Structures are given as structure tokens and as C-alpha cells.
Amino acid sequence: MKQIKIKPSTCALIAGAFAIAGALSGPRVATAAEVVSYQLDVKPILDSRCVSCHSPGGEGYQASGLDLSTYKGLMAGTKHGPIIVPGEPLVSNLNVLVEGRAQVQMPHNQRPLLAAQTGILREWVKQGAKDN
Numbered sequence: 001m002k003q004i005k006i007k008p009s010t011c012a013l014i015a016g017a018f019a020i021a022g023a024l025s026g027p028r029v030a031t032a033a034e035v036v037s038y039q040l041d042v043k044p045i046l047d048s049r050c051v052s053c054h055s056p057g058g059e060g061y062q063a064s065g066l067d068l069s070t071y072k073g074l075m076a077g078t079k080h081g082p083i084i085v086p087g088e089p090l091v092s093n094l095n096v097l098v099e100g101r102a103q104v105q106m107p108h109n110q111r112p113l114l115a116a117q118t119g120i121l122r123e124w125v126k127q128g129a130k131d132n
């Protein structure tokens, strides 16, 4: 039987093609085209990192009046007013505070959110901060 000889340069090409195929079938990364859901994506972040302080009885609620346990509370904001401008993550206090763009950072005196989490909050506000 005749052996097929592959030139080294062809080998490199094949390896490269496999590397690209691997990258394409790798972990899915959120894209702007994907719809971010309040219930599925946003609420779990607030529940795990904010609600212990920002619900009636918690220190964040006492200090600011902000109740993050419901969509209604999130949209009502603090005693000074809303923390979300739908469509505008750059000026929404929710995003400003979790992204460390102000002197105060949230969660208060705790480990910051992961970049993936601030990204979800940002994209959700950008998409209109809907109760979806």
C-alpha cells in the first residue's frame, strides 16, 4: 500500500484548521445579539450579591431605601430616585457602582462582582432594563 506523505507545511495548515475549528466550537460567549433576561440572568446576581443588605431590614436598605429583592424595588431605586436609566448603562448608578466607577463600590466592602456579572447587568440595562 502506498503511504501518503504529507509535507510539513501541509501539517501546519491542518493543525491550524483544527485549532480554528476547536475555537469555534468552544465555550459560547454572550454577544450583544442575545437577549438578557431579568429573571434568568439579572435576578440571580442581585439575589446572591446584593439582597442580603438591600431588602427590608438590611443595612443597605436602611441607608439608601434601595430594595433589590424585586424588579419593582430595583426600578424604584433609592430614596433619592432611580438607579437605572433604561438603555443607558454609562449613566445608570447600578452600573456605575458595580463597575467601580464611583468612590463607593457595590457590593459594599465585599469582593467586587465578576466581569461576566457586570457585563450581564450592563447589557440588560442597555437592552432597556425590562421585566423579562
Ligand code: HEC
Pocket: 046, 049, 050, 051, 052, 053, 054, 059, 060, 061, 063, 064, 066, 078, 083, 093, 094, 097, 098, 104, 106, 107, 108, 109, 110, 113
Ligand atoms: C454588605 C452590605 C451591602 C451589599 C452586599 C450591597 N450593598 Fe449597596 N449599599 C450598602 C450600604 C450600606 C449603602 C449606603 C452607602 C452610603 O450611603 O454610603 C448602599 C448603597 C447602595 C446604592 C445607593 C448609592 C447611592 O447613594 O447612590 C446602590 C445603588 C447600591 N447600594 C447598589 C448595590 C448593588 C447593586 C449591590 C449588589 C451588587 C449592593 N449594593 C450590595 C450596603 C450593601
